[in-house]
Amino acid sequence: MHTIYLDHAATTRVLPEAAQAALRVMTEDFGNPSSLHHLGVRAAKEVADHRAVIAAALGCKADEVYFTSCGTEGDNWAIQLAVHHGRHKGKHIITTAVEHSAVLEPCKALELQGYEVTYLHPDATGHIRLEALEDALRPDTVLVSMMLVNNETGFLQPVADAARLLKRKKSNALLHCDAVQGFLKVPFTVKSLGADLIAISGHKIGAPKGVGALYVSPRLHPMVPMIRGGGQEKAMRSGTEATPQIAAFAAACKLGHTALGEHVDYLTELKAYTLDKLQAEVPGLVVVSEGDAPHILAISLPGYPSQVVVRYLSDKGICISSGSACHKGKASHVYAAMNLSKAVRDGMLRVSLGPSNTREEIDALADALLSATRELVAAGR
Numbered sequence: 305m306h307t308i309y310l311d312h313a314a315t316t317r318v319l320p321e322a323a324q325a326a327l328r329v330m331t332e333d334f335g336n337p338s339s340l341h342h343l344g345v346r347a348a349k350e351v352a353d354h355r356a357v358i359a360a361a362l363g364c365k366a367d368e369v370y371f372t373s374c375g376t377e378g379d380n381w382a383i384q385l386a387v388h389h390g391r392h393k394g395k396h397i398i399t400t401a402v403e404h405s406a407v408l409e410p411c412k413a414l415e416l417q418g419y420e421v422t423y424l425h426p427d428a429t430g431h432i433r434l435e436a437l438e439d440a441l442r443p444d445t446v447l448v449s450m451m452l453v454n455n456e457t458g459f460l461q462p463v464a465d466a467a468r469l470l471k472r473k474k475s476n477a478l479l480h481c482d483a484v485q486g487f488l489k490v491p492f493t494v495k496s497l498g499a500d501l502i503a504i505s506g507h508k509i510g511a512p513k514g515v516g517a518l519y520v521s522p523r524l525h526p527m528v529p530m531i532r533g534g535g536q537e538k539a540m541r542s543g544t545e546a547t548p549q550i551a552a553f554a555a556a557c558k559l560g561h562t563a564l565g566e567h568v569d570y571l572t573e574l575k576a577y578t579l580d581k582l583q584a585e586v587p588g589l590v591v592v593s594e595g596d597a598p599h600i601l602a603i604s605l606p607g608y609p610s611q612v613v614v615r616y617l618s619d620k621g622i623c624i625s626s627g628s629a630c631h632k633g634k635a636s637h638v639y640a641a642m643n644l645s646k647a648v649r650d651g652m653l654r655v656s657l658g659p660s661n662t663r664e665e666i667d668a669l670a671d672a673l674l675s676a677t678r679e680l681v682a683a684g685r
Contacts, residue, residue, distance in 0.1 A: 313656035319510035354554035363493025378503030394444025452486035458595020467498025488560035515549035
């Protein structure tokens, strides 16, 4: 059975070039970058070269990029760095109610340590209003954390506007951005975004799972280590570098950065086709979010439990999700924050596209959803 994969916001197939880069490092250039012999020296140079590639994709200096194991680690580390930096200035944090758990859970933990956290809710369109951020800002605010692209709706949040607001207000707050769903999906650079901390992840762009990176502004120096030990990553994150994953991450970054404009144009057109096709052919379907990002849209089949529909489609070889894979079937806090009706929330489905998807695959999705409305009703759902 041919698999139609429409869940690219959850993870992506590893690109052949990325897999080849990892294989070469695992089997040929396998030295420890801390070793003094020629294999170690070569490995250290390769890590430096890969860091430069990823920095170029972000539009920053290589020494401002720190490797992590994933986006979640990057978000956690960023929040720790920010609150430590502002420890003498205040204990107030502002974030949004629609952030990934990688941000919300560390914020909840900080609340237990005496921090006060303000959670901004989206407006009726699913966006965070800049006025709400301005109203929430206080002299003791030390961190504003706002994602670039929401992983469940595709909505873009006003990160660059938030950076300008903080500067205009002469705020002490640092700005952290979870850009995991935005990196090489929507155009941005460190300068255009204006954030002090930016977390990205490899497996969303065709690299293997297990590698990510964190941009850290010079404004945060001196930093505190995330992991103490042998002194890798300028003594900020000790542990032998994951050289195969880093090599694959750089390969995927180079390809994605080069093709960014082409991919954005293609996915924008394909998403428009998807919306038109589904609305025309699937009765009762509700478009909850057309998404600002080119690769994510959220729909609903009210009255049809999303988990049942996801399994039904899976049996037909079509992979979509009911929201973030990290929810593992639990109710989405993002959809709850949007004040959707229970029937719409219960029927939520996320379609997330990649450059490999085709119109024919979207046609198959429409046919399968139409069959689901007929067969699941006949079976009493």
